[in-house]
Amino acid sequence: MRPQALTLLARVTAGILFPLVLGASGCCGCPMGLCSSLMKGLPGPGSSPPTTGPSLGVGGGAGEAEEGEPSAPLAPEAAQGGLAPSHEDPKHPRLHPSRGTPIRGALKYETGGKTRFVPHTAEAVAPVGDGSSFLVAGVTGLWRHETKSLSKQDRVVAERVLDVAASPDGSRFAVALEGGVVRVVAFPSLKPIESAKVDVPVRMRFSADGASLALGSERDTVTLLDVATGKLAVHDTDEDVNDVFPLPDRPGEVAYASDDDEFAIVDVARGRKVFGSEALVEGWRHSNRPFFTMRDQQAVAFDPVTKTLLGGGDDNMLWRVDDLRGSPSIRPPIELGGNVVELACCAGQTAADRAVYVAVDDLRVRAVALDGRLGPQFGPLMSSVGSFKIRIALLPSGEVLIAAAQALFRWDPRTGEALRATDYAAVSRLGASELDADTVHVVCDTSGCAVHRVAHGAPVADVATTILGDLPGEGAGSIFPFDDGTRALSTSKGGKLRLVYLPPGGTLEAPIDTPAGAGGTHAKRDGETHGYLDPGGDVYEITKSPRGARKVGAAPGSGYVSSFDWDVASKRWRVARAGQPIVYVP
Numbered sequence: 001m002r003p004q005a006l007t008l009l010a011r012v013t014a015g016i017l018f019p020l021v022l023g024a025s026g027c028c029g030c031p032m033g034l035c036s037s038l039m040k041g042l043p044g045p046g047s048s049p050p051t052t053g054p055s056l057g058v059g060g061g062a063g064e065a066e067e068g069e070p071s072a073p074l075a076p077e078a079a080q081g082g083l084a085p086s087h088e089d090p091k092h093p094r095l096h097p098s099r100g101t102p103i104r105g106a107l108k109y110e111t112g113g114k115t116r117f118v119p120h121t122a123e124a125v126a127p128v129g130d131g132s133s134f135l136v137a138g139v140t141g142l143w144r145h146e147t148k149s150l151s152k153q154d155r156v157v158a159e160r161v162l163d164v165a166a167s168p169d170g171s172r173f174a175v176a177l178e179g180g181v182v183r184v185v186a187f188p189s190l191k192p193i194e195s196a197k198v199d200v201p202v203r204m205r206f207s208a209d210g211a212s213l214a215l216g217s218e219r220d221t222v223t224l225l226d227v228a229t230g231k232l233a234v235h236d237t238d239e240d241v242n243d244v245f246p247l248p249d250r251p252g253e254v255a256y257a258s259d260d261d262e263f264a265i266v267d268v269a270r271g272r273k274v275f276g277s278e279a280l281v282e283g284w285r286h287s288n289r290p291f292f293t294m295r296d297q298q299a300v301a302f303d304p305v306t307k308t309l310l311g312g313g314d315d316n317m318l319w320r321v322d323d324l325r326g327s328p329s330i331r332p333p334i335e336l337g338g339n340v341v342e343l344a345c346c347a348g349q350t351a352a353d354r355a356v357y358v359a360v361d362d363l364r365v366r367a368v369a370l371d372g373r374l375g376p377q378f379g380p381l382m383s384s385v386g387s388f389k390i391r392i393a394l395l396p397s398g399e400v401l402i403a404a405a406q407a408l409f410r411w412d413p414r415t416g417e418a419l420r421a422t423d424y425a426a427v428s429r430l431g432a433s434e435l436d437a438d439t440v441h442v443v444c445d446t447s448g449c450a451v452h453r454v455a456h457g458a459p460v461a462d463v464a465t466t467i468l469g470d471l472p473g474e475g476a477g478s479i480f481p482f483d484d485g486t487r488a489l490s491t492s493k494g495g496k497l498r499l500v501y502l503p504p505g506g507t508l509e510a511p512i513d514t515p516a517g518a519g520g521t522h523a524k525r526d527g528e529t530h531g532y533l534d535p536g537g538d539v540y541e542i543t544k545s546p547r548g549a550r551k552v553g554a555a556p557g558s559g560y561v562s563s564f565d566w567d568v569a570s571k572r573w574r575v576a577r578a579g580q581p582i583v584y585v586p
Contacts, residue, residue: 072192074157076156077462080462080464087417087419088409090376093381093418094420097420097445098445099450099470102465103119103452106460107454107456107460109459114436114456117439117454119139119140120139121139121406122138123391124136125164127394127395128173133145134147134401135164140155140461141155141161142164143155144156147397147410152462156185159177163202164176168208170187172227179200181196193227194230195230196232199219201217203215204244211227218242221241222235237258240258241256247302248302252270253268255302275324277321280329281294293315297311298314303354308321309321317333317335318336319333338360341360343356344392346370347367355367359390362381365379378409378411379404389403389406390405400412407420407425425443433479437485437505438454438505440479440487442471449491450467472508473493477518480524483527488502489501489508492518492519497514497518497532497549498518500512509547516538519534519535529543537557537575539554539555539586555583557580560577564576567584
């Protein structure tokens, strides 16, 4: 198995994109007829319109599902009443909430019987039923939301959910749990249908008729689960599989995107590859760009209306293959200025209106007509490209659900309206201090920082932090915890270290300004004392009692500080700089 290629190398500029053509309706300047017909053809939530073809039969070689099928319906847990979603500028949406928005999460058991606060995350999203509800998979479980308001209704599964997928008609969904357990559940009854043990999937999609579930794994496998019988068929691709898409016209065949630098189709039941993009891409490359190199493919889809196979990945391209069942040919790729990481296919009633929603790795989503025209765009959410996860789901209404870097959005490409759910904060764990009794978060936005706290107690599905107030200072630094639950929150004022103490269960105390320079290095001595090395080389001890920072010596020198810690043997602070002797203080 080859290692994952670096995502930031060999960028190709977006030079072949051409201007948009206004839709015939003229509404809001929408391209591709978005205001009239682009998305009216969606028959229901899911990846492709349902077909009237036969149910999938995986044939010989399939194994039985290893997990026993549970019989009792799932028992949802009620969610706490949430705040209204925030309205966002679709061109410049905010990934993070304001400092005044409570962080929502669950209190979950950890090793030793204690509970810890885990913020909710939106990792994947899937509409269910008639599209008036959708499911969000994340670290705190599987949550059901009301689509119009984005309000969180209840937790359907309490375990961490790695992925969620729904059948195109919304009548069933599948969840992937840790350890490779996959469960298929009916909606809205929540009665379990099937359960299986598979290679841990990175992606799941139902077939158009909902009869089978395709799963792709980084353990090099494409798996088909027959929902009715529980039988499994597995094909080894010899490379990481990043995405899967069951072919609606040929049950048993699955398109997949892989680290083998191509997107391909495999007949899983018969265990044979029936199509690969490599030869077509190489033919295009020799005729157009001899220097071009195909790279890992991350996403794949098939449009049953135009019969177009779509692929995209780390080469920044959206590829289109025509006449798949006859003499396959490849069209010039559409360059999108970033690694293609997700495809949601497709919207529009007619071949002329069909469009796919494409996400690239700066967390930008764009409608792209299958004839190459570019439509409305959401984001980007990040100022640079990187390994950021994003998932897209199309709603029957024509709107788009976006789970990006753990945050959740609903975007209407026709009107430009964008909403961000307040239930998923996308906060960094680096800004948190977790002790037995509680968790403290420091959340910053462009105008300042606020201190949040949540007390630990019995496990509960949905809780929110209490905002203790703004952190008085210029930005936020480290949080110094003491054994009794007291914390010293560091900030700065005028280039000097400022400390704000927070006693257990209490409120923020008045700030203490110190002579230490801000932006230094810290280390813990014991439950009562922390060390702090300021940029000038002075060493301070930050203590619970008395409050403040006391200078204990200096470690002169220049250059990068490779280590700063308490030396138990000599009972002194030890400072090491690259290429220089170790200095002990005092």
